[in-house]
Amino acid sequence: MIKIEGLTILLGSFRLKDFCIEIAEGEFHFLLGPTGSGKTLILESIIGLHKPKKGKIWIGEREVQTLPPERREISYVPQDLALFPHLNVRENILYGIKAKNHSLKTYEEYIESLIQVMRVGHLLERYPANLSGGEKKRVALLRALAPKPKLLLLDEPLSGLDPSIKFEIQQLLKTLHASFHPTVLCVSHDFEEAYLLGDKMTIFIDGKVEQVGKRDDVFLKPRSQKVAQFLGLKNLYRGKVLAKEEADQRWVLSFNNLQFSVPGDACQVQMEIGKEVDLFIRPEEVMIIREGKPVKESLKKNIFEGKISDIADRGRHHTILFQDKEEKIFFEISIPNYAFRNLDLSIGKSVKVALRDESLWVMR
Amino acid sequence: MIGAAICIFIFYFGLLASLLFSASLKGFWESLLHPSTLFSIRLSLIAATIATLLAVAIGLPSAYALSRFEFRGKRIVDTFLEIPIIMSPIALGASFLVFFNTPLGEAIQRKGIFFVFEFPGIILAQFATIAGLATRLMKTSLDEISPRYEAVARSLGSSSWQAFYRVTLPLSFRGLLASVILSWAKAAGEFGATVTLAGAMPGKTETMPIAIFTALASANIEKAIVLILILVFLGLVALYAVRFTGKIYRYD
Numbered sequence: 357m358i359k360i361e362g363l364t365i366l367l368g369s370f371r372l373k374d375f376c377i378e379i380a381e382g383e384f385h386f387l388l389g390p391t392g393s394g395k396t397l398i399l400e401s402i403i404g405l406h407k408p409k410k411g412k413i414w415i416g417e418r419e420v421q422t423l424p425p426e427r428r429e430i431s432y433v434p435q436d437l438a439l440f441p442h443l444n445v446r447e448n449i450l451y452g453i454k455a456k457n458h459s460l461k462t463y464e465e466y467i468e469s470l471i472q473v474m475r476v477g478h479l480l481e482r483y484p485a486n487l488s489g490g491e492k493k494r495v496a497l498l499r500a501l502a503p504k505p506k507l508l509l510l511d512e513p514l515s516g517l518d519p520s521i522k523f524e525i526q527q528l529l530k531t532l533h534a535s536f537h538p539t540v541l542c543v544s545h546d547f548e549e550a551y552l553l554g555d556k557m558t559i560f561i562d563g564k565v566e567q568v569g570k571r572d573d574v575f576l577k578p579r580s581q582k583v584a585q586f587l588g589l590k591n592l593y594r595g596k597v598l599a600k601e602e603a604d605q606r607w608v609l610s611f612n613n614l615q616f617s618v619p620g621d622a623c624q625v626q627m628e629i630g631k632e633v634d635l636f637i638r639p640e641e642v643m644i645i646r647e648g649k650p651v652k653e654s655l656k657k658n659i660f661e662g663k664i665s666d667i668a669d670r671g672r673h674h675t676i677l678f679q680d681k682e683e684k685i686f687f688e689i690s691i692p693n694y695a696f697r698n699l700d701l702s703i704g705k706s707v708k709v710a711l712r713d714e715s716l717w718v719m720r
Numbered sequence: 721m722i723g724a725a726i727c728i729f730i731f732y733f734g735l736l737a738s739l740l741f742s743a744s745l746k747g748f749w750e751s752l753l754h755p756s757t758l759f760s761i762r763l764s765l766i767a768a769t770i771a772t773l774l775a776v777a778i779g780l781p782s783a784y785a786l787s788r789f790e791f792r793g794k795r796i797v798d799t800f801l802e803i804p805i806i807m808s809p810i811a812l813g814a815s816f817l818v819f820f821n822t823p824l825g826e827a828i829q830r831k832g833i834f835f836v837f838e839f840p841g842i843i844l845a846q847f848a849t850i851a852g853l854a855t856r857l858m859k860t861s862l863d864e865i866s867p868r869y870e871a872v873a874r875s876l877g878s879s880s881w882q883a884f885y886r887v888t889l890p891l892s893f894r895g896l897l898a899s900v901i902l903s904w905a906k907a908a909g910e911f912g913a914t915v916t917l918a919g920a921m922p923g924k925t926e927t928m929p930i931a932i933f934t935a936l937a938s939a940n941i942e943k944a945i946v947l948i949l950i951l952v953f954l955g956l957v958a959l960y961a962v963r964f965t966g967k968i969y970r971y972d
Contacts, residue, residue: 403875425874432875438868442890452876455886503876 357381358507358539363411365401370394375411375565377558379507382537386550389560390586395543396435399509402541403432415506426455431500435511437492439484445495446480452503467502473535474498474528490521494528501538510542514549529553547587551575559583579624580719581634591637591687597629606657609635609718612684616716617657623718634719639675639690641715644699645708658711660685664703676701678709736952743945751946756922760931761950767839767927768908771846775854775903780896783858784884788867801852812848813916816841841918842925846907854903861895862888898962905958909951 363375372394379385389395401408404425413421420428431452440448449471453463471477474494484492493513500508513529514522530553533540544550550557550571557574559567566586567579578584584592595611605620607627616635625633645651651659662680674696676689689709691699701707751757785791786798804812819825820836828835835841865888873883889896911929918925920934928947935944 403871405871426877426879430875432872434868434872436868438866438872440869440887455877455882
């Protein structure tokens with residue numbers, strides 16, 4: 357278990373107060389936040405390159421904040437990789453084991469399997485200047501993992517790569533994690549990256565931890581509008597609590613004079629009548645009702661009539677922009693391709709949609 | 721623009737050619753093998769080498785600190801490195817003479833090493849002239865090496881010293897060596913400060929540049945030309961050494 361408590365950094369104009377994070381052994385943890393939010397500085401403090409003003413860092417049972425970087429057993433892959441240009445790939449990979457004066461013998465098998473998984477066997481005698489972008493990434497990851505660190509820190513591992521290489525490295529990181537189970541803390545501003553790779557994530561915005569949780573919890577149940585916006589979620593509306601439906605434990609919200617009935621357990625905040633809250637409509641949970649088909653009782657609370665104002669083919673699914681007939685709200689609906697074909701949708705067509713209970717989420 | 725470059729070349733080349741033109745081969749060997757000439761050459765080489773070693777010993781750690789760390793007064797230290805460049809060498813030498821007349825300077829000379837008009841004076845004068853330059857040049861070479869390499873080396877288990885000599889030193893070696901060679905050449909050619917502090921005593925403190933001056937003063941043109949050619953030759957060798965030393969790494 358890696359634990360950081362009350363990390364406070366004051367460096368130039370940068371201020372971080374009481375940053376905390378917990379990473380279980382073998383977990384792939386993402387520290388996600390917009391660029392320029394000081395994530396790299398947090399990483400550098402964990403490694404020991406900066407002396408934080410305050411705070412404790414535990415690696416397992418060991419408290420390491422007073423130790424120099426070389427005694428923390430934390431490996432680091434910076435964004436620019438920093439492969440040693442004067443050493444060939446083999447020497448780069450073995451650097452950590454040699455620096456720690458460990459015997460190469462005990463690591464031989466492990467290194468061999470790493471080299472195989474990373475597919476760098478044919479590159480061992482080359483120098484970094486003669487490697488492609490993807491090859492460099494692979495070597496840098498291998499070099500960091502070689503001395504069996506207790507924690508692996510990755511700084512934006514997929515940024516600045518061509519799409520095809522990006523995919524390759526992403527798959528590699530997955531395989532790597534599945535076969536060697538390193539404990540990873542990965543810093544990124546890319547929520548898609550985090551979605552594809554992360555077990556757990558910490559969302560860090562404006563110097564504050566906004567949300568910590570399992571990947572799906574964070575993506576499906578953002579705690580605040582800030583998080584939702586950062587995660588690129590569409591269909592966010594600022595509304596007001598109108599009334600409570602005591603019998604069904606539901607709340608009625610209004611947005612632009614439209615009314616929504618939200619189940620109590622979809623409300624992340626303390627609800628009071630008159631309070632302003634943020635409503636999030638999950639695009640993939642909205643249902644388009646087939647003409648002439650009877651509507652289920654459970655869906656009747658949130659039915660809207662309107663028309664399709666735009667359609668975008670996203671490859672694996674279609675995104676439909678729905679506009680209600682009084683033009684008070686627009687929202688995106690995301691439907692699978694087969695449903696799109698079956699419903700025979702086109703721009704301008706009048707449709708009736710139902711917001712399933714699962715599609716509604718209320719945040720602070 | 722290429723024309724301008726060629727003009728500069730012709731300018732310097734003409735200057736050197738005129739030296740060769742004025743020298744006669746017989747007189748050349750005679751002057752070269754004269755004991756006083758050989759003494760000056762030896763003295764210059766030894767003094768410049770010691771001065772350079774001292775300058776590196778103190779300059780390299782300073783250059784590293786200036787390149788890697790932020791500390792109070794860094795800017796002032798950085799500016800002071802240029803003192804020997806903006807200060808006329810003779811002023812530098814004269815300052816030393818003044819210093820050795822203060823109670824502290826006198827105490828140093830009485831209880832420690834005698835500098836004024838002595839061999840250590842040559843080294844001190846040359847050291848003073850090149851220490852700032854050597855530090856500045858070495859700092860520039862270290863600046864080119866991203867501190868990230870050391871950061872990674874340390875995370876992989878190297879102490880700060882190991883990270884320096886296993887990563888930063890080999891990466892900046894070419895630049896550092898070039899700085900050392902240039903500083904050495906500058907020390908070997910130093911005149912003003914040396915002559916002011918150590919004097920121009922033949923067979924004692926007469927380095928090559930000083931010998932050129934005294935040879936000219938006594939109208940011994942032949943000897944002056946020999947010494948000039950040797951100095952130029954040493955300088956050119958040093959410059960070529962700079963170009964051809966070290967393994968060249970490609971960075972990206």
